Amino acid sequence: MRTMPAIRFADYDPKALSEMTGHVVVQVTPEGVMDQAARSANRLTKGALARLIDSPGFGKNETGAVISLAWPAGMAAEALLVLVLPRRVTPVEARQAGAKLVAAAPEKSMTVMAGSMPKAAELAMGMALRSYGFDTHKARKEVVPAAEITIAHKAFDEMAASYAPLAAVAEGVHMTRDLVNEPANVLTTSEFARRIEDMSQIGLEVEILDEAQLAELGMGALLCVGQGSDSPSKVAIMNWKGGAEGDAPLALVGKGVVFDTGGISLKPAAGMEDMTMDMGGAGVVVGTMKALALRKARANVVGLVGLVENMPSGNATRPGDVVKSMKGDTIEVINTDAEGRLVLCDVLWYAQERFKPCGVIDLATLTGAVIIGLGHENAGVFSNDDTLCNGLLKAAKAADEGAWRLPLGQAYDDQLKSRIADMKNVGGRPAGSITAAQFLKRFIQDDMPWIHLDIAGVASVKSATSYAPKGATGWGVMTLDRLVQDSFEAE
Numbered sequence: 001m002r003t004m005p006a007i008r009f010a011d012y013d014p015k016a017l018s019e020m021t022g023h024v025v026v027q028v029t030p031e032g033v034m035d036q037a038a039r040s041a042n043r044l045t046k047g048a049l050a051r052l053i054d055s056p057g058f059g060k061n062e063t064g065a066v067i068s069l070a071w072p073a074g075m076a077a078e079a080l081l082v083l084v085l086p087r088r089v090t091p092v093e094a095r096q097a098g099a100k101l102v103a104a105a106p107e108k109s110m111t112v113m114a115g116s117m118p119k120a121a122e123l124a125m126g127m128a129l130r131s132y133g134f135d136t137h138k139a140r141k142e143v144v145p146a147a148e149i150t151i152a153h154k155a156f157d158e159m160a161a162s163y164a165p166l167a168a169v170a171e172g173v174h175m176t177r178d179l180v181n182e183p184a185n186v187l188t189t190s191e192f193a194r195r196i197e198d199m200s201q202i203g204l205e206v207e208i209l210d211e212a213q214l215a216e217l218g219m220g221a222l223l224c225v226g227q228g229s230d231s232p233s234k235v236a237i238m239n240w241k242g243g244a245e246g247d248a249p250l251a252l253v254g255k256g257v258v259f260d261t262g263g264i265s266l267k268p269a270a271g272m273e274d275m276t277m278d279m280g281g282a283g284v285v286v287g288t289m290k291a292l293a294l295r296k297a298r299a300n301v302v303g304l305v306g307l308v309e310n311m312p313s314g315n316a317t318r319p320g321d322v323v324k325s326m327k328g329d330t331i332e333v334i335n336t337d338a339e340g341r342l343v344l345c346d347v348l349w350y351a352q353e354r355f356k357p358c359g360v361i362d363l364a365t366l367t368g369a370v371i372i373g374l375g376h377e378n379a380g381v382f383s384n385d386d387t388l389c390n391g392l393l394k395a396a397k398a399a400d401e402g403a404w405r406l407p408l409g410q411a412y413d414d415q416l417k418s419r420i421a422d423m424k425n426v427g428g429r430p431a432g433s434i435t436a437a438q439f440l441k442r443f444i445q446d447d448m449p450w451i452h453l454d455i456a457g458v459a460s461v462k463s464a465t466s467y468a469p470k471g472a473t474g475w476g477v478m479t480l481d482r483l484v485q486d487s488f489e490a491e
Contacts, residue, residue, distance in 0.1 A: 098126025
């Protein structure tokens, strides 16, 4: 895994352009208006920028476009990057522009001549988000030095202060990506728990519950998922107490299936290697808790993740088995590949019983059906509370992370009826994502605000996104952090 680059802010001095090395970034508006640094670069390169602006294709560039001029005459730089950006940009446009800069010159040292750009901190965050690679398991013959990124700004001290909490969020995103990208022989349930325990160093109170403790609590649903694996099932708890003492926390609950074979209901071989990402919900919870701790969020938030591995064996749960949840309800296991909801239902109940939260949000790579419905552009959102849900959707929009609300209803819940138990763990093929949410809703206590996020389509993707290379995206960390900031932090 590649460490997130250190981004520093420095004084803005266009007179030093000629001596700057690496990649140097200047700004030009879509209309072709050069800022101060661009005008200086134009003089040094004897009108190269002016000729670029006058070229027929310049007007076709969209906001955030990056045009590279290699080895510009009159400058020591390896490349002059022209960033096409209006003078007034939204935070999302600034983040996307920063990400495009890094994508255009990955692993390259860069100086961005930001001038008086109001959204320079967001631009830096976009650069931090896109400066990611997962190469831990590659045998590299040469060590590539870490890229150095400098943002030159007229108010560099102010921008550095604005960037600090954004950098904390980017750190959380990177951690989520690292966890989701890890192979299952590395990120076992025990290793996952160990990495969570290490987060006590940043101020989180961490507790790990082992199988004996889970059995004593009555978590029969969660334990049945992992009983076919040699890896012990665990529940990890991360508590951030940044709000007022005694205030009820927001509870974040994540599905942490470190590998999902489907169990006895074995998945097809094709694509099974992707099931290393089935702990994506837990990964988002962990990354969010890291972000909140690093930026010292003024809120009480508790994160809980159920860590299991779903394997077939002589001891594995069978289709047709009946298990008892911590709530006391019995579940007929129709399909052992619908295991995530069995993990979540016990952790959700435990979170409510122990922590008495003000609201609960669970995240899981829960259903393939949500990918059929929403593709890889949006997470599925289900909720029993309009206020909490609208707050999350607003936060997702601000974070530039796709999210779409889907319905709940009694007719969907009726699909879960069982002849021999209180419920089945699947409701059939129709509305598979909704019936999965309805299953979880049965474990939400009366009057408890709740959101279920099905992130199966957005946790890991086959092509690059605006902020990440292909693979793990870290979707959800920015959204949840923004929700906490907007709705749960003390003034």
